[in-house]
Amino acid sequence: MIPAIETSAALLGLAALLAYLLGSVPFGVVMARLFGLGDLRQVGSGNIGATNVLRTGNKLAAFLTLVLDAGKGAIAVVAGRILLGEDAAQVAGVAAFLGHCYPVFLRFHGGKGVATFLGTLLALAWPIGLAACAIWAVTAGVFRISSLAALVAAALSPAAALALGHGTATLLCLALAGLIFLRHKPNIARLLSGDEPRIGSKS
Numbered sequence: 001m002i003p004a005i006e007t008s009a010a011l012l013g014l015a016a017l018l019a020y021l022l023g024s025v026p027f028g029v030v031m032a033r034l035f036g037l038g039d040l041r042q043v044g045s046g047n048i049g050a051t052n053v054l055r056t057g058n059k060l061a062a063f064l065t066l067v068l069d070a071g072k073g074a075i076a077v078v079a080g081r082i083l084l085g086e087d088a089a090q091v092a093g094v095a096a097f098l099g100h101c102y103p104v105f106l107r108f109h110g111g112k113g114v115a116t117f118l119g120t121l122l123a124l125a126w127p128i129g130l131a132a133c134a135i136w137a138v139t140a141g142v143f144r145i146s147s148l149a150a151l152v153a154a155a156l157s158p159a160a161a162l163a164l165g166h167g168t169a170t171l172l173c174l175a176l177a178g179l180i181f182l183r184h185k186p187n188i189a190r191l192l193s194g195d196e197p198r199i200g201s202k203s
Helices: 011-021 027-034 050-054 059-083 086-101 112-125 126-143 145-164 165-181 186-194
Strands: none
Touching: 011 059, 011 086, 027 059, 050 059, 059 086, 059 112, 086 112, 086 165, 086 186, 112 126, 112 145, 112 165, 126 145, 145 165, 145 186, 165 186
């Protein structure tokens, strides 16, 4: 259930490196500084993603962070596909996601990867991406908890890949879902204790 490996290891490695560096750009931190919101790592949960930017009360900065973080994954996938092939697209998508979660520019202390996860899936196979976005939106709308929505969307993405006829993306979905759960360990603990903040709550 993986695409055929047709690109050389050297080119795949280069694609992974460039995608990782793109993913490492901390757009949440950049937007917070541009909008005069201070150091995002000292706000709310300290996370560098759009949900924490929203806790500052600046919806435009949060929206731009969401779009740019999703764009990192999407651009990596599309560039890998156009320049090298489908195998490189998947490698680049995973690398961009890892870059966001473990960015070299922030000493490997990054975000949870949700927007980059969704952007990667949208570019990789838009039906899977739309399904994951819809699952996120419905869960977030019902429970008003961003982390729960992310976990549910990630957990169901491999099943969505299979159901929608994109079996070669299943392994990638499983890998990204596992990383999403790993990055959300503190959130899972707060969900179980009932202490997880809801969408829109400020620091």
